[in-house]
Amino acid sequence: MSADFLYLVEVILNGLMAGVMYSLVALGFVLIFKASGIFNYAQGVMALFAALTLVGIQTGQVPFAHLINAIFGTNVHHFGWQVPTVLAIALTVGVMVLFAIIVERYILHHLVNQEPIILFMATIGLAYFMEGFGDIMWGSQIKTMDVGLPSGGSLWLEEYTQGWAAEGERYYGMYLDKLDMVASLVAIVLVVSLTIFSQYTTTGRALRAVADDHQAALSVGISLRTIWVIVWSIAGFVALVAGIMWGAKSGVQFSLSLIALKALPVLMLGGFTSIPGAIIGGLIIGVGEKLFEYAIGPLIGGATENWFAYVLALMFLVFRPQGLFGEKIIERV
Amino acid sequence: MFYRESGDFKKTYQKDSQTFPIKFDRMRYYFVLAVAFLVIPMFLTDYMANAVMIPFLVWAIAALGLNILVGYTGQLSLGTGGFMAVGAYATYKLMTAFPGMDMVTVILLSGLITAFVGAMFGLPSLRIKGFYLAVATLASQFFLVWLLNKVPWFYNNSASGQISAPEREMFGVIITGPHATPVAAYLFCLVFAVALAWLARNLTRGRLGRSWMAIRDMDIAAEIIGVNPLMAKLSAFAVSSFFIGIAGSLFFSVYLGAAEVTEAFGITVSFAVLFMIIIGGLGSIFGSFVGAAFMVLMPVLLKNVLVGGMGWPTDLAAHFEYIIVGGLIIIFLIVEPHGLAQMARVLKEKLRLWPFPH
Amino acid sequence: MKLKQLATIALTTLAVSAPVAADLVFPSLSYRTGPYAAGGTPYADGWADYFTMLNARDGGIGGVMTSVPECETGYNTAKGVECYESLKGDGALVFNPLSTGITYQLIPKATADDIPLLTQGYGRTSGANGAIFSHVFNFPANYWAGASRIVNRIKHEAGGDIAGKNIALVYHNSGYGKEPIPTLKALAEKHGFDLTLIPVDHPGQEQKSQWLQIRRERPDNIILYGWGVMNQVALQEAANIRYPMDQMFGIWWSGTENDKLDGMASHGYKAATFHNVGSEYPVYKDIQKHVVDAGLAAGDGSNVGSVLYNRGMYAAMTAATAAATAQDMHGEKNITAGMMRDGLENINMSDAVMAAAGLPKFGPEFTGSCANHGGTGQVGIQQWDGNKQAWKLIGGFESPDNKVIGELIKADSDAYAAENNITPRDC
Numbered sequence A: 001m002s003a004d005f006l007y008l009v010e011v012i013l014n015g016l017m018a019g020v021m022y023s024l025v026a027l028g029f030v031l032i033f034k035a036s037g038i039f040n041y042a043q044g045v046m047a048l049f050a051a052l053t054l055v056g057i058q059t060g061q062v063p064f065a066h067l068i069n070a071i072f073g074t075n076v077h078h079f080g081w082q083v084p085t086v087l088a089i090a091l092t093v094g095v096m097v098l099f100a101i102i103v104e105r106y107i108l109h110h111l112v113n114q115e116p117i118i119l120f121m122a123t124i125g126l127a128y129f130m131e132g133f134g135d136i137m138w139g140s141q142i143k144t145m146d147v148g149l150p151s152g153g154s155l156w157l158e159e160y161t162q163g164w165a166a167e168g169e170r171y172y173g174m175y176l177d178k179l180d181m182v183a184s185l186v187a188i189v190l191v192v193s194l195t196i197f198s199q200y201t202t203t204g205r206a207l208r209a210v211a212d213d214h215q216a217a218l219s220v221g222i223s224l225r226t227i228w229v230i231v232w233s234i235a236g237f238v239a240l241v242a243g244i245m246w247g248a249k250s251g252v253q254f255s256l257s258l259i260a261l262k263a264l265p266v267l268m269l270g271g272f273t274s275i276p277g278a279i280i281g282g283l284i285i286g287v288g289e290k291l292f293e294y295a296i297g298p299l300i301g302g303a304t305e306n307w308f309a310y311v312l313a314l315m316f317l318v319f320r321p322q323g324l325f326g327e328k329i330i331e332r333v
Numbered sequence B: 001m002f003y004r005e006s007g008d009f010k011k012t013y014q015k016d017s018q019t020f021p022i023k024f025d026r027m028r029y030y031f032v033l034a035v036a037f038l039v040i041p042m043f044l045t046d047y048m049a050n051a052v053m054i055p056f057l058v059w060a061i062a063a064l065g066l067n068i069l070v071g072y073t074g075q076l077s078l079g080t081g082g083f084m085a086v087g088a089y090a091t092y093k094l095m096t097a098f099p100g101m102d103m104v105t106v107i108l109l110s111g112l113i114t115a116f117v118g119a120m121f122g123l124p125s126l127r128i129k130g131f132y133l134a135v136a137t138l139a140s141q142f143f144l145v146w147l148l149n150k151v152p153w154f155y156n157n158s159a160s161g162q163i164s165a166p167e168r169e170m171f172g173v174i175i176t177g178p179h180a181t182p183v184a185a186y187l188f189c190l191v192f193a194v195a196l197a198w199l200a201r202n203l204t205r206g207r208l209g210r211s212w213m214a215i216r217d218m219d220i221a222a223e224i225i226g227v228n229p230l231m232a233k234l235s236a237f238a239v240s241s242f243f244i245g246i247a248g249s250l251f252f253s254v255y256l257g258a259a260e261v262t263e264a265f266g267i268t269v270s271f272a273v274l275f276m277i278i279i280g281g282l283g284s285i286f287g288s289f290v291g292a293a294f295m296v297l298m299p300v301l302l303k304n305v306l307v308g309g310m311g312w313p314t315d316l317a318a319h320f321e322y323i324i325v326g327g328l329i330i331i332f333l334i335v336e337p338h339g340l341a342q343m344a345r346v347l348k349e350k351l352r353l354w355p356f357p358h
Numbered sequence C: 001m002k003l004k005q006l007a008t009i010a011l012t013t014l015a016v017s018a019p020v021a022a023d024l025v026f027p028s029l030s031y032r033t034g035p036y037a038a039g040g041t042p043y044a045d046g047w048a049d050y051f052t053m054l055n056a057r058d059g060g061i062g063g064v065m066t067s068v069p070e071c072e073t074g075y076n077t078a079k080g081v082e083c084y085e086s087l088k089g090d091g092a093l094v095f096n097p098l099s100t101g102i103t104y105q106l107i108p109k110a111t112a113d114d115i116p117l118l119t120q121g122y123g124r125t126s127g128a129n130g131a132i133f134s135h136v137f138n139f140p141a142n143y144w145a146g147a148s149r150i151v152n153r154i155k156h157e158a159g160g161d162i163a164g165k166n167i168a169l170v171y172h173n174s175g176y177g178k179e180p181i182p183t184l185k186a187l188a189e190k191h192g193f194d195l196t197l198i199p200v201d202h203p204g205q206e207q208k209s210q211w212l213q214i215r216r217e218r219p220d221n222i223i224l225y226g227w228g229v230m231n232q233v234a235l236q237e238a239a240n241i242r243y244p245m246d247q248m249f250g251i252w253w254s255g256t257e258n259d260k261l262d263g264m265a266s267h268g269y270k271a272a273t274f275h276n277v278g279s280e281y282p283v284y285k286d287i288q289k290h291v292v293d294a295g296l297a298a299g300d301g302s303n304v305g306s307v308l309y310n311r312g313m314y315a316a317m318t319a320a321t322a323a324a325t326a327q328d329m330h331g332e333k334n335i336t337a338g339m340m341r342d343g344l345e346n347i348n349m350s351d352a353v354m355a356a357a358g359l360p361k362f363g364p365e366f367t368g369s370c371a372n373h374g375g376t377g378q379v380g381i382q383q384w385d386g387n388k389q390a391w392k393l394i395g396g397f398e399s400p401d402n403k404v405i406g407e408l409i410k411a412d413s414d415a416y417a418a419e420n421n422i423t424p425r426d427c
Helices: A002-036 A043-058 A065-072 A085-106 A114-137 A155-164 A178-200 A202-212 A214-219 A224-250 A255-272 A276-294 A305-321 B023-043 B046-071 B080-099 B101-119 B128-151 B182-205 B207-217 B219-224 B229-256 B265-282 B286-307 B314-335 B339-353 C002-015 C037-058 C077-088 C100-113 C143-157 C180-193 C208-217 C229-240 C282-290 C309-330 C337-345 C352-356 C402-419
Strands: C029-030 C070-072 C166-172 C192-199 C221-225 C249-250 C271-275 C380-387 C390-400
Touching: A002 A043, A002 A178, A002 A202, A002 A224, A002 A255, A002 A276, A002 B229, A002 C208, A043 A085, A043 A114, A043 A255, A065 A214, A085 A224, A085 C166, A114 A255, A114 B128, A114 B265, A178 A202, A178 A276, A202 A224, A202 A276, A214 A224, A214 B339, A224 A255, A224 C070, A224 C229, A224 C271, A255 A276, A255 A305, A255 B128, A276 A305, A276 B207, A276 C380, A305 B128, B046 B080, B046 B182, B046 B207, B046 B229, B046 B265, B046 B286, B046 C077, B046 C402, B080 B128, B080 B229, B080 B265, B101 B128, B101 B229, B101 B286, B182 B286, B207 B229, B219 B265, B229 C077, B265 B286, B265 B314, B265 B339, B265 C037, B314 C070, B314 C100, B339 C282, C029 C037, C029 C077, C037 C282, C070 C077, C070 C180, C070 C249, C070 C309, C077 C100, C143 C180, C143 C229, C143 C271, C143 C337, C143 C380, C143 C390, C143 C402, C166 C208, C180 C192, C208 C229, C221 C229, C221 C380, C221 C402, C271 C402, C309 C337
Parallel strands: C029 C070, C166 C192, C166 C221, C221 C249, C249 C271
Antiparallel strands: C271 C380, C380 C390
């Protein structure tokens, strides 16, 4: 095989992996949009908040340390203990459930039956609120996400593939990031369990009923409020997973909230209402933007990924205005 | 008592269809204009002008533009930052290429250039709707910023891609550059803001505005009753971008004086303007101004109270600013989902009946 | 009632910003929030702590107390204007905005208001030309000096010949990151190496394509101009593809403690710097005693001795030295911003001055003059030691290729002067 072809394969494989990382973020959007028709702008900030909370609990940080010190003139920072990873994750999930309950009770409950744009705006307010709140609670310095995830390229794969290239060509073996591979596995497990949950459990069925029709669901005795709390909790959990994966890559810091921007083209492409859409959309976007950067990028100066993802999604939308897997928009006069 | 139509007899059709049918409203309108043009310039300090009034006016113009698109035509757009950048860079190119051109022409031309670009990027709206369109307009945001950052011609090949506004004067008074007095810069922006608000008001009452609103309320129905969706949507994108381009142009030349596309016209700008119109009220000229005032004044006010008034550390204050602004947005939406303009409308209705509410 | 009180406070603070009488005001335009907070916080701490220490130890500068009003910019230009306008009224002597974007925008304003800008190692590089930028001071070093020094170091390590080598510049795709490109292009022509440009868009969390490209092309050296999350991801990805760390060079904003995610993985990584490293200096005893132990530290005291803290403190030391120079020149203790500008222009940062300030050999020696606001451009090289988890200075402060840089500075500042109708001062 020629090295060029192998490079191409490498770019495609890495694109697929990057796409999975985008999908992880996009999943949270889809869950909430499907169940409540809310375009949850705060999803990225939720990932940041979940990651901050996880690291904070794990390293025994004192919440609101800066505020406490400023008011009482004390100098507290750490409890001085380390919480095991599994326990810390469980506690963080608890925090996200609490968060879901608060959101439902104090925000969504008051905004039932509003127009989508108003609900969207409310989540922007929520994002603002959580940005400030997360920073006050855990401080704004960069933290290391250490939950035992591997990092670095896979040596085994590199050595195994080294001989594939034709004689005399410069080729160093196939490169795949171990973290990305773990992320892909996690994403598969996540999607499968979400599907099983929504297909075979009572709560899951109730969830789908609400997604289909609020009114009808209410009339057969499904509590909308409980469902919303459950959906936001699941979205919080998905945000935590995304936060862990992205946090392991870049450290836990403010910029983590910006990953939402990477998920938007995925949503557009896959459709706001489809879980498989989020995955396939992510894969298409990941491969598309990496290939474009690889093939065309050098000719026009590089750094094209940010906009090309959107343009790619746009091209699909022109042919399917509801996204690849979105529900068909039916309009009646 | 004083706030009602009765007794205020209109004898011509023009009078009957005027913007402010109630006498009190008319007086109030002239009063606000008089204060803005005559009283405020007397008390304007550097700080008030550069940190409060000029940003307020510039953002108000941008909010007006976006309101035409989102509030009147119902096309959700997140490309505002990119379009403002086009306005700013057009201004820079015009100012440096034609040093003799006067500023009003420069700014209007920048607006027209942006209108053209905006209409181009409005094309997908013919096919895509709702949140899908919002995300699609992000494509224009990222692409325009990338393009303006990438092609050195746009910033005259300077090493870092920063553009700075040279000094220009009108009627012998300096209005751009560091030597401009706050009063001159303020009045210059004010003239544009008032003229554009007047334009927006009259556009939205006329045939064009009605076709926009028909599209907003139900585009299929509008098409059936004879509104051309192509014309209506593209004209909305063009007019909206014209306003936003002027805002970007003033933002760069009068307010900041220097700008860099990735920093000054990023995605946060697009969101900020959208907040303004939602908080102020969709489909309301008054709402655009109130929303801009809220988003510009609120942080400055909070900062001055928390840091200046109570002596908090700046970082805590900044975090609390986020919490408070976020909290206020949510509270406003819960109390009045249709924005501050709707609150004003409700108040007016009550005032009309006062003191006999039944 | 409460609302009314709040409104009154707000209005009074909005309307009246009373100048603090008889203090030397060194405002801090900091960013402790937002995507770059991790970089802005230690810098602002260093700047504030140094002046606090001066007040406690020496009773200020020349007997006049200093004050450091702080204003949060969040690395945002519009907030930068607001901060500038509000602090200008407080009698600010010098502005140090720590943001290239805010600097560009303040250059004309501050020049008109007769307030100097001290932009050490950032901002507009051509500000070094004092004849045109009368109020901008960027000594001891600028981005172009950094780029040239790195190339010189690469050349030194390669045994003096880098013709035909391939050097990649991985940069933040913004004004800051694009700065070194003209210099590197000129140097590439001069030394005969190939330059590969690899931009990374803000914020830079996803750099897979860029590093796959590097892995394919195997450049001999990498120069990194990053800021914020981009640095961490770049170093992580470099470690992932097992790029030899000692062939990778960062500019000083890519060479801080924040940037190593995994201490050992980036062992051997080098970065340019214009000041020394570590906390083995007499001044730290004073800061510990008068500031941290006295509970007056600007932050939580955890940043003392870190690279960015040192950089903020070094900037404060430069400003304080210039203020003392201005006091001597004008025979006036309560100097104005205009006098401060003269002080900066006539600054003499000799080894003796640095030793007296408790920072012996902390940075290169330099002097200011009417024409030269950039110093000698001497830059050192530091290296990350993963075993000790600390930076170490490995290459002394050496001059860059000032001939190449001088021409570029002249061209850029002349273009600015022509665009803005500035007559160069007669120096």
